[in-house]
Amino acid sequence: MITALLVMIFLAVVLGLVLGYSAIKFKVDGDPMVARIDAILPQTQCGQCGYPGCKPYANAIAKGEADINQCPPGGDAGAKALAELMGMEFKPLNQEHGVQKPRAVALIDESTCIGCTLCIQACPVDAILGAAKQMHTIIASECTGCELCLPPCPVDCITMEPVLENSQSWKWKYPVYNIEKTSKA
Amino acid sequence: MSDIKGIALDGFWKQNPGVVQLLGLCPTLAVTTSVINGLSLGIATAIVMALSNASVSPIRKFIPTEIRVPVFILIIAALVTVIDFSIHAFIQPLYKALGIFIPLIVTNCIVLARVESFAAKNKTTPSFFDGLFMGLGLAMVLTFLGALRELFGKGTLLSGIDLILGPSANNLVIHFFSDYQGFLLAILPPGAFIGLACLIALKNRIEAR
Amino acid sequence: MFKDHLKKISSTAAAMIIFSLLASTALSISYFVTKTPIEESDARAKRIFLNQVIPSNLYDNNLVKDTISVEPNPLIGNKKNIDIYRAKKNNQVIAVIIETIAPDGYSGEIKTLVGIDQEDKILGVRVITHKETPGLGDYIEIEKSQWIKNFDLKSLDKMTEKEWAVKKDGGDFDYVSGATITPRAVIKSTYKSLLYAKENKKRLFEL
Amino acid sequence: MQFNNIFKFNGGVHPEENKSLSTTLPIARLPIPKKLVLPLRQHVGHVAKLKVKVGDQVLKGQIIAEADGNISAAIHAPTSGKILKISEEIIPHPSGLPDFCITIESDLKDKWIEKKPIAWKKLDSAALIEMISSSGIVGLGGAVFPSHMKLKVNQNQSIETLVINAAECEPFITCDDMFMREKADEIIQGTLIAQSILHAKQCVIGIEDNKIEAYQALKKAAQKTSIEIKIVPTLYPSGDAKRLIYLLMGIEVPKEKRSVDLGIQVFNVATVAAIYRYLELGEPSISRIVTITGNVQNPQNYEVLFGTPLSELIKAAGGKSNKTQKFIMGGPMMGFDLPSIDVPVTKAMNCVIESSPELFPSPKPVMPCIRCARCADACPVNLQPQELYWFSKSSQLEKAKDYNLFDCIECGCCTYVCPSNIPLVQFYRYAKSEIIAQDKAKEAANTARERNESRLARIEREKKERAERHAQKALGAQEKISDDEKKSTIAAAVERVKQTQQENIKN
Amino acid sequence: MDNRSPYIVDAPSVSVIMFKVLLALIPGIALYVYAFGLGVIVNITLASLTVVLTESAILAIRKLPIKPFILDGSGLVTAWLLALSIPSIAPWWIIVLGTLLCIIFGKHVYGGLGYNLFNPAMVGYAILLISFPSIMTHWQIPTNLMENHVEWLDQIKIIMNSHLLSKETIDAMSSATPLDYIKTQLTLNQPLNIIQQNKIFGFLGGSGLELVNLGYLAGGLYLLKDKIISWHLPVSFLTTLFFTALIFNSFSPDTFASPLFHVMSGGSILCAFFIITDPVSAPTTPKGKIYFGVAIALLVFIIRIFGGYPEGIAFAVLFMNIFAPLIDSLTQPRIFGHK
Structure with missing residues (x-):
């Protein structure tokens, strides 16, 4: 009986020490x-x-x-x-x-743009080139299509142009050969 | 009240330990050779779960996080040993039939899982009911699986009921076929896997509707 | 810094000690409460099992406690000393229960209890453990079949050695078709334990 | 036939050849069409740069678009006429999508620009390569890689062997075969030119044993040269450059390396002949031999000007037949359906097959893969097509990549032998283009992330600077403030900045 | 637009492959009938009927087209292999139940043709063997060894009404297989040369059984010649079995049967050419196939000698089926241009 109790207490001490130590030692920083x-x-x-x-x-x-x-x-x-x-x-x-939309890039109608730089400040990826009172241009390859430049524009000269598939960006589609379909054909 | 209803629904159906969480597979597969075996181990587990949840919950704030798992195990192990002693003392035949699986309730993941994920975060009453219903949910699966295997394997139900109620209960055993060859596979361990798989499939099927 | 760590480590250790003390207390209490009932129920269970081999109305002693120890003997196949139970009535040994091992089962040893009275007659045989193929060789279990009761009341003097065999080998014992190894092994070991009882009659049956 | 010193590769198939269909008649010349459509992208690499505008008059052989950078090829006017329009037109591409094209209205005079033959023997390789880069010559075997790039050799490389690919292993296609029979001399001359530009020590022509006449013509033309002509057994896809190199020399071109790295360069027969014509005769790449075969009245090879509408070629071959369902560009193993019969003939178009149900029956029902591994036996690259199929089908693209999807040459042998009729190659094409698209998207996302991070860093820096300037100003106004107070002011300012930052993040 | 190149194919369809496998089984079946009577034909018929009915029902439930999947012949191959694996005098419901188990638990729970992890016939066989060990070890003795002549009608009667027969009748016409007999007699410390004097042994394996195995061998060689199966599996399996047996036999000829006996008895030949060659559940790489065959042969030998059952093919095959994907991934052949 006494031995059983001693064993329990010994185990408790060892476990407590080890766990307490490792809680300090192996603390994980960051995520x-x-x-x-x-x-x-x-x-x-x-x-x-x-x-x-x-x-x-x-x-x-x-x-x-x-x-x-x-x-x-x-x-x-x-x-x-x-x-x-x-x-x-x-x-x-x-x-x-919001809903998922097909990929699009912003396009500035350069004749309407007044060069206010508001869109430049809104762009999260610095994809708009231009300076005050000068026409702005969007670097299409860097534009993520976030639409954040649309609301600040005072003259509504920015439109979203959907990115269309061309023979270069075209992908082979997943082949669908349904056995039910083909067996009837 | 609706809270407890939700807990019950989780235990019996949505988060059922046997067919959804798939925790506690060891007894689920090993002892379910008959309804009685499944039911009695299920009930024993349910008692342990209810008590361990109920005893961990009130002291949850005093347990340092570093050692919470060993402490939980300690509590569960103590409870299981008490139950083991009691069954051994008062229902000896059942103790023989269930054998090592009663002490093994300690290692049953579902007990620790409920303590860790529920009792350690909730108040005593809901914790008690969570343990109880989760345990009963498991017991339900064990009983069902036991019934399935016994029926296919031996063509009977409730065989071994005399272990619990004494020899006079022997006439409660239901025999379905007079001359049944016995489909041994159902009784043997592979049958447990196949049976459980069928139960899970059935549950998913009902769910999918 | 070091002090903080020490404090934390010692506090976890202390908590562990407290909880293990609590658990130990609970265990101790339940241990003392259930100690006597467990012993009683174990003894009862053993008695029930032994009674299958020797009916309880034949003896009046505490069968479970009344044993003698015997050395290894090839006839009963034990490898170390085992206890032989002795049933007494009016302070006379009327029967013994021998634990025998049949080494030649289909998949290993078969352990049986054989109850033998002082006239070398078998009172009963029960299988303790075996590893025979389920559904094929396991009909030697009383739970599966009544076959093991074939041995009841058989004795050496009423049957020739040849008759101690399955019917297929010209013997007296029934068998399940396709599974003859298991019954052969049990018959052989039972026969040998009868021989053993006969050889050691003095030692086993005299007080 | 005896094959000496041939190294057989694993796998490969031998489909019915169907070549004799189009070899009965000599190569004919297609009349000049009224309108020619020249896609700006007829080669691997950058799109050619426009050199003309609508309304310009052009002469035959005049450059109308020049190479843009190294990996690019020029485009020449195939005949004299007027630039009608520059617009998006349907091109011969499996996507069926339009691309930018120059349309020339021919004046039927076919008037050459002044031809300037080049005294190539007197020039060094670098100068010649520079000149060839405006010849518009690309690999005419179907790969359409700009040829001048293949003649260029880095300083640390040296070419040991020049291999001329005359295998032409796809069924039905005979354009190289007929070309070799009729223009063996040009090929041999071109080979010698390429050999001298590359400074290659030896030169081997690999030809399949089903082209005996072509072999004999080449043999005769090469009599007095050191060029070796090796016959290889007819087995698809022995015309694949890496397979051919192995067949001829027993050398495996390692993964992610090009044959040049091992001192071997491969040219198609028609390509070397084009080099010869450009240097000796001053004629740029404006036409090619195209096989038109299959379900046509008169299967034959034609010399066709680039840009000629396919319908003209079909007309010459007897017009569209009754049962024709569609037209296939390339061979039956690797070709693709043409989106329309109005597409122009391009540098890549070696063969057009009129397809009928008798010729190419519609595919049988697709059954599940039974993992019989016949495809693995047939794969010339030793891939495990059944595994690639499994991963591609379930879109486990990473896994497919691990199983070396990108080593697949899409030769179609696996599909050819599949008992379950699974369009395996289709799945690989899908998986490959999906992986490429995903990689591109990932790259774009990474750029966007970096740009966003640098922008945030910039804003933070500017803010900090502004705060410091403010603190400085405050300091200047109250000169009597002690050092301690100075520190606390700066600390306060820094604190403020931090706070605003945090607020920014929270918002 | 259907951009589906290559536009040409040249391959036997799945149906053709499967029916060739069935064709290759015919010599073995013919010899089976010659040596043991018509019982096996009854079993094959029952199994085929069950497979067609069950599979149609399952396909209908799964909303798949029935005709192409019935005509693919894979179900029939499974049914025939199971029918050839069970004792020819087993009661009718054994083969029906076994076939049901094959199709449901061996094949369709995994998704049907092409998706099964395990060899379906062996799944059914193993379940039967575990569940009904007594029936599954009652093998018929060759008709020429029977004391009373049995008409073919009697065999059908036995299959259809076995529960009406007395144990003595069944015992008179059945016995353990040679492998089983050796195993049980060895436990009684009989030397092998005495054991093999029993009439159930023939000149190569078991009397009658060796003929059937020669029939399977002929069919297997036809499959090899027709390139329906590759040589890797049968060759690696049979040579490993032969040489393992040879090693043990040369150490102790009294306790280990001859290598030829191991190869020609039990289901070794059927296993080598028809069971482990099931493409769906076997590895696909050449090297993998060799490892697979070697491992199964070793397991078969181990189970035969040391295991709880006299024949180990079903368990060995099922066990190795689990590893087939792993073997495949570890034995990828060297890709052209790779190191």
Whole structure:
């Protein structure tokens, strides 16, 4: 009886010491999760999720403050990837934050532009060239299609042009050969 | 009240330990050779879960996070040993039939899982009911699986009920076929896997509708 | 810094001690409460099992406690000393229960209890453990079949050695078709334990 | 037939050749069409740069678009006429999407610009390569890689062997075969030129054993040269450059390396002949031999000016037949359906097959893969097509990549032997283009992230600077403030900045 | 637009492959009938009927087209292999139940043709063997060894009404297989040369059984010649089995049967050419196939000698099926141009 008690106490002391020590020794700093979430986000920096950019949104997801389905550019596919990473159940895109649109780039109607630089300040990826009182141009290859430049423009000279498929960006489609279909044919 | 209803729904259906969380597979697969075995281990587990949840919850704020897992295990192990002693003392035949699986309740992941994920974060009453309903949910699956395997394997139900109620209960055993060859696979371990797989499939099927 | 760490480490250790003391207390209490009932129920269970081999109305002693120890003997296949239970009535040994091992089962040893009275007659045989193929060789269990009761009341003098065999080999014992190794092994070991009882009659049956 | 010193590669298939269809008649010349459509992208690499505008008069052989950078090729007017328009037109591409093209209205005079033959023997390789870069010559075997790039050799490389690819292993196609029979001399001359530019020590022509006449013609033309002509067994895809190198020399070109790295360069027969014509005769690349075969009245090879509408070629071959469903560009193993019969003939178009249900029956029902591994036996690259199919089908693209999807040459051998009729190559094409698109998207996202981060850093820096300036000003106004107070002011300013930053993040 | 190159194909369809496998089984079946009577034909018929009916029902439930999947012949191959694996005098419901298990638990729960992890016939066989060990070890003795002549009608009667027969009748016409007999007699410390004097042994393996195995061998060689199966699996399996047996036999001829006996008895030949060559559940790489065959042969030998069952093919095959994907991933052939 006494031995049993002593064994218990000895074990308790050892375990307590070891665990207390390792809690200090192996403390994890930072959160690598944020980077992994950020890698999935499309980096549009559009803010439709309710956060000022993709990184802050990634932070919020990692902390459990934001849901995984608030990113319209990422769409359902993005939510699925996030769900997989987080070990959560997939939820379809929350329509409150917007709907997924085909990729588009902003285009400035250069004849209307008054050179106010408001759009330059709004662009999250510095994809607009120009200076005060001079015409602005969008670097199409850098534009993420976030639409943040649309509201500040006082003359509404910016439009979103959808990116169309051409023979270079064209992709082979997933082959669908349904056995039911082909067997009847 | 609706809270407890939600907890019950989780335990029996939505988060059922046996067919959804798939925790506690060891007893689920090993002891479910008959209804009685499944039911009795299920009930024993449910008692342990209810008590461990109920005893961890009130002291949850005093347990340092670093050592919470060993402390939980300690509490669960103590409870299981008490139950083990009691069954050994008062229902000896059942103790023989369930054998090593009663002490093994300690290692049953579902017990620790509920303590860690529910009792450590909630008040005592809901914790108690969570443990109870989760345990009963598991017991339900064990009983069902036991019934399935017993029916296919031996063509009977409730065989071994005399272990609990004494020899006079023997006439409660239901024989379905007079001359049943016995489908041994159902009784043997592979049958447990196949049976559980069928149960999970059935649950998912109902869910999908 | 170091002080902080020490404080943290010692506090976790202290908490561990407190909880383990609590658990130990609970265990001690339940241990003392259940100690006697557990012993009683174990003894009862053993008695029930032994009664399958020797009916309880034949003896009046505490069978579970009344044993003698015997050395290894090839006839009963034990490799170290084992206890032989002795049933007494009016202070006379009327029967013994021998634990025998049949080494030649289909998949290993078969352990049985054989109850033998002083006239070398078998009172009962029960299988303790075996590893025979389920559904094929396991009909030697009383739960599966009544086959093991074939041995009841058989003795050496009423049957020739040849009759101690399955019917297929010209013997007296029934068998399940396709599975003859298991019954052969049990018959052989039972037969040998009878021989053992006969050889050691003095030692086993005299007080 | 004896094959000496041939190294057989694993796999490969031998489909019915169907070549004799189009070898009965000699190569004919297609009349000059009224209208020619020249896509600006007929080669691998950068789009050619326009040199003309609508309304310009051009002469035959005049450059109308020049190479843009090294990996690019010029485009010449195939005949004399007027630039009608510069617009998006349907091009022969599996996507069926339009691309920018120059349309020339021919004046039917076919008037040459002044031809300037080049005294190539007197020039050094660098100068010649520079000249060839405006010849518009690209690989005519179908790869359409700008040829001058293939003649250029880095300082640390030296070419040991020049391989001339005369294998032409795809069924139905006979353009190289007929070209070799009729223009063996040009080929040999071109080969010698290429050999001298590359300073290659030896030169081997690899030809399949089903082209005996072509072999004999080449043999005769090469009599007095050191060029070796090796016959290889007829086995698809021996015309693939890496396979041919292995067949001829037993050398495997390692992954992610080009044959040049091993001192081997490969040219198609028609390509070397084009080099010869450009240097000796001053004629740039304005036409090619095209096989038109299959379900046509008169299967034959034609010399066709680039830009000629396909319909002209079909007309010459007897017009569209009854049962023709569609037209296939290339061979039956690797070709693709043409989106329309109005597409122009381009530098890549070696063969057009009129397809009928008898010739190419519609595919049988697709059954599940039974993992019989016949595809693996047939794969000339030793891939495991059944695994690639599994991963591509379930869009496990990373896995597909791990199983070396990008080593696949899309030769179609796996599909050819599949008992379950699975369109395996289709799945690989899908997976490859999906991976490429995803990589591109990932790259774009990374750029966007970097640009966003640098912008945030810049804003922060500017803010900090502004705050410091303010603090400085405050300091200047109250000179009597002690050092301690100075510090606390700066600390306060820094604190403020931090706060605003945090607020920014929160917002 | 259907951009589906290559536009030409030249391959036997799945149906052709499967029906050639069935064709290759015919010599073995013919010899089976010659040596043991018509019982096996009854079993094959029952199995084929069950497979067609069950599979049609499952395909209908799964909303898949029935005709192409029935005509692919894979179900029939499974059914025939199972029918050839069970004792020819087993009651009718054994083969029906076994076929049901094959099709449901061996094939369709995984997704049907092409998706099964395990060899379906062996799944059914293993379940039957575990569940009904007594029935599954009652093998018929060759008709020429029977004391009373059995008409073919009697065999059908036995299959259809076995529960009406007395144990003595069944015992008279059945016995353990040679492998089983050796195993049980060895436990009684009989030397092998005495054991093999029993009438159930023939000149190579078991009397009658060796003929059937020669029939399977002929069919297997036809499949090899027709390139329906590759040589890797049968060759690696049979040579490993032969040489393992040879090593043990040369050490102790009294306790280990001859290598030829191991190869020619039990299901070795059927296994080598028809069971492990099931493409779906076997590895696909050449090297992988060799490892697979070697491992199965070793397991078969181990189970035969040391295991709880006299024949180990079903368990060995099922066990190695689990590893087939792993073997595949570890034995990727060197890709052209790679090191």
